[in-house]
Amino acid sequence: MYRNPLKKTIEYVKGCGPERAKTLQAELGIFRYEDLLNHFPFRYVDRSKYYSIREIRSTAAEIQLKGQIVSIQDINQGKVKRTVAKFQDGTGTLELTWFKITKWQREKLQNDIFKEIVVYGKLKEFNGNYSIVHPEIETIEDAKQAPQGLFPVYSSTEKLQKKGISNRIIQKMVTAIFDEHIKIEENIPQNLIQHFKLMSREQAYKTIHFPPNLDDLKQAENRLKFEEFFFLNMSMLSQKIQNKAKNKSNPFQLIGDYFNTFYNHHLPFELTGAQKRVIKEIRLDLKHPAQMNRLLQGDVGSGKTMVALLSMLIALDNGFQAALIAPTEILAQQHYNSIVEMLGEMNVEVALLTGSVTKKKREPILENLLSGKLHIIIGTHALLEDTVQFHNLGLSIIDEQHRFGVAQRAKFWRKAKLPPHILVMTATPIPRTLSMTMYGDLDVSIIDELPQGRKPIKTLSKTDAHRLQLFDFMKKEIEKGRQVYVVYPLIEESEKLDLKDLMDGFESVTRHFPLPQYAVGIVHGKQKAKDKEFEMQRFKRGETQILVATTVIEVGVNVPNASVMIIENSERFGLSQLHQLRGRVGRGAEQSYCILMVGGKLNPISQRRIEAMCETNDGFQLAEIDLELRGPGDMMGTQQSGVLDFKIADITKDKKILQAARTCVEHILKHDPNLMLPEHLNMRNFFIDNFKEKVGWSQIS
Ligand SMILES: Nc1ncnc2c1ncn2[C@@H]1O[C@H](COP(=O)(O)OP(=O)(O)OP(=O)(O)O)[C@@H](O)[C@H]1O
Numbered sequence: 001m002y003r004n005p006l007k008k009t010i011e012y013v014k015g016c017g018p019e020r021a022k023t024l025q026a027e028l029g030i031f032r033y034e035d036l037l038n039h040f041p042f043r044y045v046d047r048s049k050y051y052s053i054r055e056i057r058s059t060a061a062e063i064q065l066k067g068q069i070v071s072i073q074d075i076n077q078g079k080v081k082r083t084v085a086k087f088q089d090g091t092g093t094l095e096l097t098w099f100k101i102t103k104w105q106r107e108k109l110q111n112d113i114f115k116e117i118v119v120y121g122k123l124k125e126f127n128g129n130y131s132i133v134h135p136e137i138e139t140i141e142d143a144k145q146a147p148q149g150l151f152p153v154y155s156s157t158e159k160l161q162k163k164g165i166s167n168r169i170i171q172k173m174v175t176a177i178f179d180e181h182i183k184i185e186e187n188i189p190q191n192l193i194q195h196f197k198l199m200s201r202e203q204a205y206k207t208i209h210f211p212p213n214l215d216d217l218k219q220a221e222n223r224l225k226f227e228e229f230f231f232l233n234m235s236m237l238s239q240k241i242q243n244k245a246k247n248k249s250n251p252f253q254l255i256g257d258y259f260n261t262f263y264n265h266h267l268p269f270e271l272t273g274a275q276k277r278v279i280k281e282i283r284l285d286l287k288h289p290a291q292m293n294r295l296l297q298g299d300v301g302s303g304k305t306m307v308a309l310l311s312m313l314i315a316l317d318n319g320f321q322a323a324l325i326a327p328t329e330i331l332a333q334q335h336y337n338s339i340v341e342m343l344g345e346m347n348v349e350v351a352l353l354t355g356s357v358t359k360k361k362r363e364p365i366l367e368n369l370l371s372g373k374l375h376i377i378i379g380t381h382a383l384l385e386d387t388v389q390f391h392n393l394g395l396s397i398i399d400e401q402h403r404f405g406v407a408q409r410a411k412f413w414r415k416a417k418l419p420p421h422i423l424v425m426t427a428t429p430i431p432r433t434l435s436m437t438m439y440g441d442l443d444v445s446i447i448d449e450l451p452q453g454r455k456p457i458k459t460l461s462k463t464d465a466h467r468l469q470l471f472d473f474m475k476k477e478i479e480k481g482r483q484v485y486v487v488y489p490l491i492e493e494s495e496k497l498d499l500k501d502l503m504d505g506f507e508s509v510t511r512h513f514p515l516p517q518y519a520v521g522i523v524h525g526k527q528k529a530k531d532k533e534f535e536m537q538r539f540k541r542g543e544t545q546i547l548v549a550t551t552v553i554e555v556g557v558n559v560p561n562a563s564v565m566i567i568e569n570s571e572r573f574g575l576s577q578l579h580q581l582r583g584r585v586g587r588g589a590e591q592s593y594c595i596l597m598v599g600g601k602l603n604p605i606s607q608r609r610i611e612a613m614c615e616t617n618d619g620f621q622l623a624e625i626d627l628e629l630r631g632p633g634d635m636m637g638t639q640q641s642g643v644l645d646f647k648i649a650d651i652t653k654d655k656k657i658l659q660a661a662r663t664c665v666e667h668i669l670k671h672d673p674n675l676m677l678p679e680h681l682n683m684r685n686f687f688i689d690n691f692k693e694k695v696g697w698s699q700i701s
Helices: 017-028 033-037 103-112 140-145 158-162 167-179 190-195 201-209 214-246 257-266 273-287 304-317 329-343 359-371 406-415 432-438 464-479 492-512 529-540 575-582 604-615 619-630 632-636 638-644 655-671 678-695
Strands: 043-046 062-077 080-088 093-099 117-126 129-133 136-139 150-153 293-298 321-325 350-353 376-379 393-399 421-426 443-447 458-462 483-487 520-523 546-549 562-567 593-597
Touching: 017 158, 033 167, 043 062, 043 117, 062 093, 062 103, 080 103, 103 158, 117 140, 136 140, 150 167, 167 201, 201 214, 214 432, 214 655, 214 678, 257 304, 257 329, 273 293, 273 304, 273 421, 273 443, 293 304, 304 321, 304 329, 304 393, 304 421, 321 329, 329 350, 329 376, 329 529, 350 359, 432 619, 432 655, 458 464, 458 604, 464 483, 464 562, 464 593, 492 520, 492 546, 520 529, 562 575, 575 593, 575 604, 575 619, 593 604, 604 619
Parallel strands: 093 129, 293 421, 293 443, 321 376, 321 393, 350 376, 393 421, 458 593, 483 546, 483 562, 520 546, 562 593
Antiparallel strands: 043 150, 062 080, 062 117, 080 093, 117 129, 117 136
């Protein structure tokens, strides 16, 4: 039986013992040898060299200095509290700075005053003065014993320090593990190690903790990043293989009357090449008895609804019902309206079910759904309630805008004898790296082409000083028969204030665009669903020329005649939200405009967002920029960001490594899905050790 010595509990490491083991477990989640080895340094200091303050020239360097603290000051500036110590080394003075210093740290600092100490950390410059923020401090004696060369600095906590588990102690424990000469088994097949010239696993662990130089460190990092992506992909992709083998759905073999009648007689336009390709991909999935789990990505306005409808018609042709679930009522209503309109006279029964459908109307819907009289149901989360029972649900389409986790997707499964096929649609594109990691268990279809004849939307940013010009511009567009959206942010924490902004904005617009010449509508989240729908329909029919709204119109709203989108306080929106909002215009053949109103001076990130919006209409490109600005966790929302907790890899910076690892894993699993080949033995052992529970890989034993 294979035993991994790195699974030994941490207390057996020389210099640890039960007390320290307890603290390491509680504070850093370090239970075993391998956890400590995977507790990588978060930075390194070159300890072969002492700098003198006089010779400091450049910032951003990690430096080490010898000297004394001569004074300490606590400074309160508004909300920001900081503690500044003056540090001298005989050649000059610099500041050591702590923000939010703890009581314990503050006391320790007081103790260190006038003692000979060594400080190290990253050098920063504030108003011409050099300082080190949150430096590490050591006695001269400790410093003498420290490893030379690049010196690892591990993340620490106050508790660890209080319990005497300093950076040095952690270093010593890591060294002790290496001194035990435990073999760190290679877990990546040799041919890949050679092909990518990867550092061996053992060498990489040694180097990441004690790098002899920066080049080796970089190689060790690359190796460990590759490994991390490699096994993440292996777990996702083998999960996918498992699901395919395990989760059966009803095969839809037929293309029959529903699909053909619609395709030949009701199609309002020629499908784009991308729409055709994606339909084919879906059709191929549906034919098989394995459950479809597919992600449909397309830019705003790329025609995802049509793809959804055609897929549903395939389900109907095979005698099954289909469901479409949307994230908001407006969007559900919108899908319902456009699908009913597209189907025209066809004999397809469609119903809408949202939270605000009255009991009286709901009952017959539920009955017809159960009896099979209803073919298609469209709705919101209300569709997930237990009272919603199907006759034979065959396909669920989830228009999700990142709001549904895997667990919620699975809720649909219980509503059918065999799980339905699942198609997930995202409202805006997700960067490839993210969709690979977040939706790695799904197949992906991409609509990367907009319908013909669309003119790129012109996007400009303006300030209040341009307000009158803006009103003139709106008037001209309205004279041409166009319609205008004016959108206000509505952010929950300051809802009242925002609502006031919205109402003030509405009044200002109605003053400049008075009746009877103009009609202005308003929609916001606080209205009843009925009133929202009434206003939306008035705008859709062209009875109002201007719609003042909050972000309730963000996703999916489709009024092709609207060609101007004005976004107030646009700096308060996220990039994907701005792009979604802008996507409400440019849906017809007319030239469309998006005006981003900005107030005051922008911070660099808001500035970059606004610039990006003005530079490009490409949602895939904006998604990449958004990822860089926000980071993956923020972008996907916390509910699903667990998979994004990487130890060392960074999907924004290590795209190439991710792609390479992905390709390798795909290749391996294609040829050896159960990892039975002898050259895969170590990889298999590692995978069983670390991922078996997550993957639930039944073949593995
Ligand atoms: N192939 C096509 N040719 C012309 N118009 C099309 C085509 N496909 C879709 N459309 C039209 O383009 C508009 C946008 O389509 P749809 O609402 O399905 O977009 P979407 O991908 O769901 O985007 P959004 O998420 O922005 O709503 C609709 O008015 C639709 O009728």
